[in-house]
């Protein structure tokens with residue numbers, strides 16, 4: 421079976437490489453052609469446009485951001501959707517809004533194309549190792565048809581429900597990831613402002629019950645101040661928090677914490693950290709702590725003075 425793959429960024433390039441490693445013939449397209457070089461050396465065929473790719477394949481995977489790039493790949497003049505033969509399958513692995521997945525499924529359906537939303541959990545390393553988790557929305561029969569391909573790229577494939585169920589679950593997970601990182605970064609900055617060493621803080625927080633398990637994976641980056649190249653670019657996590665808050669708007673759910681966190685990510689992007697790993701949110705907040713705000717702050721925090729600590733003589 422010839423497989424089309426569009427979007428060869430951090431995730432897509434590695435996912436496609438795993439399909440290739442399992443012996444599948446690939447036709448690939450990416451905005452930046454050089455990112456396809458390794459796949460082309462491995463025998464993949466280059467297509468100049470999503471439309472040109474569509475005429476050669478039986479199934480298409482997309483792994484793109486932002487959402488508009490999915491729209492362009494599928495529906496622009498050079499898009500693949502109108503060029504795919506009826507009955508073919510489009511699997512969108514991009515993290516997008518559930519409403520968007522449903523509208524793409526409709527666009528596909530009117531052209532006789534089957535559609536699955538199949539976003540993933542796991543970053544650069546799981547993508548390379550083929551240990552991603554796929555959260556899939558759509559018809560069980562369509563998942564059955566492409567499950568062996570998903571299993572080349574992931575170690576777990578979860579059928580979450582109908583169209584949009586995969587992207588629904590994915591944005592819920594990234595809501596937790598994004599707010600979790602923001603809370604952790606703020607805690608670290610608070611601890612340091614109180615005079616605690618970063619080493620003591622990381623040991624206590626990451627070793628303790630209150631911190632999310634993923635923070636263990638971010639410890640080294642924070643210790644070394646090394647946020648590039650990104651495993652998961654900060655700008656894409658802000659995108660996901662936006663997808664969560666706009667989805668919540670439609671369902672009538674209040675998201676005060678997520679909205680606040682989303683704006684901190686926006687400020688970090690404006691400060692030039694959008695391409696960095698999302699753990700750079702800590703570096704952004706730490707940098708803000710050092711900006712002089714015109715007030716006197718007690719170094720090491722407002723600890724009680726020695727005089728006040730002294731026991732009173734009776």
Ligand SMILES: NC(=O)c1ccc[n+]([C@@H]2O[C@H](COP(=O)([O-])OP(=O)(O)OC[C@H]3O[C@@H](n4cnc5c(N)ncnc54)[C@H](OP(=O)(O)O)[C@@H]3O)[C@@H](O)[C@H]2O)c1
Nearest residue numbers: 427428429430431451452484485489514515543651652656
């Ligand atoms: N990185 C992670 O840890 C991770 C984990 C789970 C899910 N995801 C999701 O996976 C998707 C891809 O993320 P990634 O980390 O692989 O990001 P990435 O490295 O930035 O790749 C983004 C992809 O989209 C393409 N693209 C961006 N703007 C475009 C435009 N205007 N027109 C056409 N193509 C465009 C890029 O093309 P170029 O190569 O030309 O830039 C690239 O192929 C996103 O939806 C993200 O939320 C990421």
